[in-house]
Amino acid sequence: xxxxxxxxxxxxxxxxxxxxxxxxxxxxxxxxxxxxxxxxxxxxxxxxxxxxxxxxxxxxxxxxxxxxxxxxxxxxxxxxxxxxxxxxxxxxxxxxxxxxxxxx
Numbered sequence: 618x619x620x621x622x623x624x625x626x627x628x629x630x631x632x633x634x635x636x637x638x639x640x641x642x643x644x645x646x647x648x649x650x651x652x653x654x655x656x657x658x659x660x661x662x663x664x665x666x667x668x669x670x671x672x673x674x675x676x677x678x679x680x681x682x683x684x685x686x687x688x689x690x691x692x693x694x695x696x697x698x699x700x701x702x703x704x705x706x707x708x709x710x711x712x713x714x715x716x717x718x719x720x721x
Contacts, residue, residue, distance in 0.1 A: 625652060633657055634664050 633650060637643055637657060647654040665671040667678075675683065 630660050631664075634660050637661050 633646055633652065634657075636646055638661070643654045643657050643661075646652075646657055652660075662671065662674065663677060666674050667676050
């Protein structure tokens with residue numbers, strides 16, 4: 618994966634969003650300042666989502682929550698896999714096999 622540019626300061630992004638909303642063309646802002654036109658478009662869209670002006674995506678807080686839950690889910694899956702392997706190893710070491718339950 619190519620290296621990414623460090624995050625721009627929040628106040629810097631806010632100012633560029635204000636300029637775009639004031640009528641400045643995004644391509645013009647991209648030439649004048651460092652961020653790409655695509656990055657500026659994303660900032661403007663995300664700001665509109667966060668302010669409730671749009672509803673075609675996730676707000677920043679929703680996105681953070683989704684990422685947090687995905688990380689938590691990944692950790693839980695890893696822990697479950699470790700426990701299953703440990704249970705199988707202990708069963709093999711002790712010669713015990715789990716009793717099968719019949720649902721009759």
